[in-house]
Amino acid sequence: MSGTFVTLVAAEIERPSIDWHAIAPELILLGGGALVTVIDLIWLERVRKLIPTLTSLVFLVALIPVITLWADGSGLPRGLWIIDENVPATGVWEGAFVVDNYSLVLKGLFLLSAYVIVLLSTNYMSEGDYYDSEYYQLIAASVLGMLVMSSSRDLISIFVALELVSIPAYLMAAWRKRDLKSNEAGLKYMLMGVFASAILLYGMSLLYGIAGSTLLSDIAAAIDIGESRPVITLGIVFTIIGFGFKVSAVPFHTWAPDTYEGAPTPLTAFLAVASKAAGFVALINVVIVALPTQANVVEPFIWVLAAITMTVGNLIALRQTNLVRMLAYSGVAQAGYMLAPLAVYDGISDRATSAVVTYLVIYAAMNLGAFAVVIIAARKTRSAELSSYGGMFNYAPGLTLAMTIFLFSLAGIPPVGGWWAKFEVFRVLTEGNRTSGIALAVIAAVNSVIAAFYYLNIAKQMWFLPSPDGDNSRIAIPPALLAAVGLTVAATIVSGVLPGVVSDMTDFVNVAAGQ
Amino acid sequence: MMASLLTFAQETPVPLTSTEQWVINTFFYVIALVTVVAALKMVTTNNVVHAALYLLIVLAAVAAVYIILGAEFAAATQVLVYIGAIMVLLLFGVMLTRAKIGSEDDLNYDQRWLGGLVSVVLFAVMGYSLWEGFGETKLDPTFQPQRTGEVAESIFTQYIVPFEAVSVLLLAALIGAVVVARRD
Amino acid sequence: MAQYLPLAALLVLAALFAFLSFVGSALLAPRRSTEQKSAPYECGIIPGREPPQRFPVRFYLVAMLFIVFDIEIVFLYPWAMVHGDVGLFGLIAVLIFSAMVFESFVYLISKGALDWGPLQINQRQSEMVDASRTATSTIRKVGLEGRYEHAPAKTAAASASDELDETASAA
Numbered sequence: 001m002s003g004t005f006v007t008l009v010a011a012e013i014e015r016p017s018i019d020w021h022a023i024a025p026e027l028i029l030l031g032g033g034a035l036v037t038v039i040d041l042i043w044l045e046r047v048r049k050l051i052p053t054l055t056s057l058v059f060l061v062a063l064i065p066v067i068t069l070w071a072d073g074s075g076l077p078r079g080l081w082i083i084d085e086n087v088p089a090t091g092v093w094e095g096a097f098v099v100d101n102y103s104l105v106l107k108g109l110f111l112l113s114a115y116v117i118v119l120l121s122t123n124y125m126s127e128g129d130y131y132d133s134e135y136y137q138l139i140a141a142s143v144l145g146m147l148v149m150s151s152s153r154d155l156i157s158i159f160v161a162l163e164l165v166s167i168p169a170y171l172m173a174a175w176r177k178r179d180l181k182s183n184e185a186g187l188k189y190m191l192m193g194v195f196a197s198a199i200l201l202y203g204m205s206l207l208y209g210i211a212g213s214t215l216l217s218d219i220a221a222a223i224d225i226g227e228s229r230p231v232i233t234l235g236i237v238f239t240i241i242g243f244g245f246k247v248s249a250v251p252f253h254t255w256a257p258d259t260y261e262g263a264p265t266p267l268t269a270f271l272a273v274a275s276k277a278a279g280f281v282a283l284i285n286v287v288i289v290a291l292p293t294q295a296n297v298v299e300p301f302i303w304v305l306a307a308i309t310m311t312v313g314n315l316i317a318l319r320q321t322n323l324v325r326m327l328a329y330s331g332v333a334q335a336g337y338m339l340a341p342l343a344v345y346d347g348i349s350d351r352a353t354s355a356v357v358t359y360l361v362i363y364a365a366m367n368l369g370a371f372a373v374v375i376i377a378a379r380k381t382r383s384a385e386l387s388s389y390g391g392m393f394n395y396a397p398g399l400t401l402a403m404t405i406f407l408f409s410l411a412g413i414p415p416v417g418g419w420w421a422k423f424e425v426f427r428v429l430t431e432g433n434r435t436s437g438i439a440l441a442v443i444a445a446v447n448s449v450i451a452a453f454y455y456l457n458i459a460k461q462m463w464f465l466p467s468p469d470g471d472n473s474r475i476a477i478p479p480a481l482l483a484a485v486g487l488t489v490a491a492t493i494v495s496g497v498l499p500g501v502v503s504d505m506t507d508f509v510n511v512a513a514g515q
Numbered sequence: 516m517m518a519s520l521l522t523f524a525q526e527t528p529v530p531l532t533s534t535e536q537w538v539i540n541t542f543f544y545v546i547a548l549v550t551v552v553a554a555l556k557m558v559t560t561n562n563v564v565h566a567a568l569y570l571l572i573v574l575a576a577v578a579a580v581y582i583i584l585g586a587e588f589a590a591a592t593q594v595l596v597y598i599g600a601i602m603v604l605l606l607f608g609v610m611l612t613r614a615k616i617g618s619e620d621d622l623n624y625d626q627r628w629l630g631g632l633v634s635v636v637l638f639a640v641m642g643y644s645l646w647e648g649f650g651e652t653k654l655d656p657t658f659q660p661q662r663t664g665e666v667a668e669s670i671f672t673q674y675i676v677p678f679e680a681v682s683v684l685l686l687a688a689l690i691g692a693v694v695v696a697r698r699d
Numbered sequence: 700m701a702q703y704l705p706l707a708a709l710l711v712l713a714a715l716f717a718f719l720s721f722v723g724s725a726l727l728a729p730r731r732s733t734e735q736k737s738a739p740y741e742c743g744i745i746p747g748r749e750p751p752q753r754f755p756v757r758f759y760l761v762a763m764l765f766i767v768f769d770i771e772i773v774f775l776y777p778w779a780m781v782h783g784d785v786g787l788f789g790l791i792a793v794l795i796f797s798a799m800v801f802e803s804f805v806y807l808i809s810k811g812a813l814d815w816g817p818l819q820i821n822q823r824q825s826e827m828v829d830a831s832r833t834a835t836s837t838i839r840k841v842g843l844e845g846r847y848e849h850a851p852a853k854t855a856a857a858s859a860s861d862e863l864d865e866t867a868s869a870a
């Protein structure tokens with residue numbers, strides 16, 4: 001018996017070795033997150049104040065291999081396994097996990113955003129008597145999902161990564177347990193998110209049923225150009241609807257305002273920036289890699305989504321009197337601009353992708369900055385009402401200036417970052433001289449004007465109107481929040497004045513499908 | 516037997532006899548009928564606990580369909596996780612909330628006719644697409660059940676990254692659930 | 700298909716056994732029912748009051764723990780099928796997986812989520828929380844709903860961010 005067993009065990013699989021460098025960011029985040037949890041479990045209260053610092057350190061350390069991989073650009077794209085000619089590689093080793101310029105830019109974006117989010121959260125969480133060490137552990141888990149998402153070129157990886165991004169976020173939205181608003185935020189987000197996941201999974205199962213493989217490149221190969229069958233269309237539409245929920249595209253945005261309002265404000269920033277970007281990454285991966293032949297189905301659908309998303313988002317944002325809700329709706333509208341390049345991706349998928357990624361990078365800087373100012377202002381005014389921002393120039397001129405920069409950037413006014421993001425989108429829309437692209441560009445232009453109205457209204461409030469209660473005492477800004485504002489201001493200005501810095505990173509060749 | 520399990524040696528495919536095909540088809544129709552009836556009862560019943568138990572039947576029937584398709588690991592997972600664990604959590608949820616254990620009259624949603632209409636339209640669209648897309652597809656007449664070893668191999672090759680990600684997902688879900696559910 | 704034959708035979712046997720038991724019991728057992736015999740049974744004592752309607756939420760944590768480890772077992776099983784083939788690599792992969800999942804169990808124990816005694820407050824209070832905050836928290840702990848609006852005014856620095864959300868909610 002034992003003899004039989006030995007011969008059986010000897011039949012080991014020929015395994016290529018792992019490319020540890022390529023997977024290093026994920027491994028560092030996995031190990032670092034687990035380590036932070038263990039430290040918290042052993043020393044409990046004694047290390048409670050250290051947990052945010054440790055978590056942000058983990059993010060920064062994970063950034064190192066991202067940078068070295070970028071610097072070592074010659075080897076890109078690389079996969080999870082080192083496959084050379086001597087090892088007979090079969091299909092199962094390839095393509096599910098790809099590290100290319102595109103994924104590296106996004107990993108850098110996610111890690112830096114997460115770092116800023118931790119800076120934003122530190123004072124909020126420690127002063128509010130919340131379960132704060134668990135909060136940072138969940139943030140780390142969610143960010144790990146985003147890193148995996150950037151490299152996923154496979155339906156199962158994308159789905160697991162999306163759930164890893166979302167499930168901690170559902171729970172963190174309900175973090176202010178004693179507030180009914182926060183309970184509502186968490187519950188609403190979870191119910192809508194789970195519903196979206198079910199739809200997404202059904203769409204993915206149809207795509208898998210057609211291709212017989214979960215690899216995106218195999219799906220692309222299995223569908224002929226322009227081939228139109230109801231089941232393919234249904235799979236594509238359901239998949240895009242699933243991602244539409246995650247990026248809060250109209251009409252799947254209904255969870256966003258209530259969740260943004262009820263959740264802890266730093267987490268709102270996390271949802272509005274990082275979580276939304278992860279949804280876009282998933283959408284880009286599927287559309288660009290798996291569906292290059294299905295532009296006739298994808299483009300009209302995304303066109304309609306983009307047009308109504310930016311219009312509805314802006315029109316509702318106009319009527320908001322609460323700044324957090326306004327930023328929520330403005331985020332919905334911005335998602336519309338980000339969707340727009342994907343409505344004309346046929347033939348120029350690289351340019352469309354780089355426009356979306358440019359937008360994501362600049363949007364992260366300016367939106368995180370805006371939320372940082374909201375959090376700082378709330379420490380004094382204890383309110384996010386628009387009227388409470390009156391007279392801020394008198395007692396916090398620096399903060400007012402920073403907020404003005406972010407608002408100008410969100411509105412797309414040069415020379416700060418936002419104009420470059422919008423410019424890239426318009427350039428892609430008008431590139432092919434296609435009617436649909438130009439029509440969408442016109443809609444986007446009209447929307448930019450509407451949006452400028454409510455963004456500048458906030459600025460007007462801060463600069464010219466008197467403070468509502470006549471209280472002109474200064475705001476004490478904790479160092480962590482000051483650092484967050486400083487970082488985001490710098491990023492917003494640099495990306496606008498020297499757009500080359502961003503475009504050098506985002507003008508990558510393409511989204512690599514696999515090896 | 517053991518050797519074939521461990522090395523995944525493909526047995527020589529033997530086509531199913533017509534009797535066997537008849538048995539499989541009959542099984543499928545019986546299971547499909549049970550699934551549909553139980554699913555309908557689940558949404559129409561006025562008793563939350565009964566709804567949960569009808570859901571149990573639906574889940575078990577899905578596991579049976581997996582067996583028919585030869586996906587034994589998926590079937591075992593379905594029984595272990597869904598029938599074993601999810602059902603327990605669902606019944607716990609019913610106990611923990613203030614839901615009435617027993618029949619309730621006002622359980623029906625006011626707009627159920629609208630919901631019914633949407634479901635019918637969705638069913639028509641999905642049914643047509645699936646019929647058009649996969650209507651010609653036939654079950655492999657040689658019927659090779661998928662070995663769990665094959666599933667395992669794909670977990671440790673193609674899906675190793677999501678596999679590890681799932682462990683973080685479970686950890687994060689439990690930590691978050693404790694924080695949210697806990698009394699403090 | 701033939702490999703399912705023992706399973707089918709077992710299924711038939713089980714059904715047959717249940718059926719024959721019922722038939723046998725119906726045919727053979729004497730029927731002398733009294734009121735005491737058909738009453739609900741609880742340790743020989745007649746139940747005096749209904750059980751409490753809501754169960755403590757801690758049961759839910761146990762159920763969650765059960766699910767998490769159930770899923771872990773589901774993943775361990777395929778590894779056990781091929782542990783020889785996937786070798787050291789597979790062992791390490793499974794160890795990482797198990798360690799992460801097991802960490803959740805350690806978490807529960809360390810944070811006292813599985814303590815079933817009276818509530819221990821030692822962990823949540825820190826010097827960061829000022830006195831007025833603690834008082835409001837204590838009042839809320841009693842579980843009176845709707846107390847939020849009548850909470851006493853808090854000191855500015857400690858609860859500024861909390862206030863933001865309150866006012867935001869009011870809007």
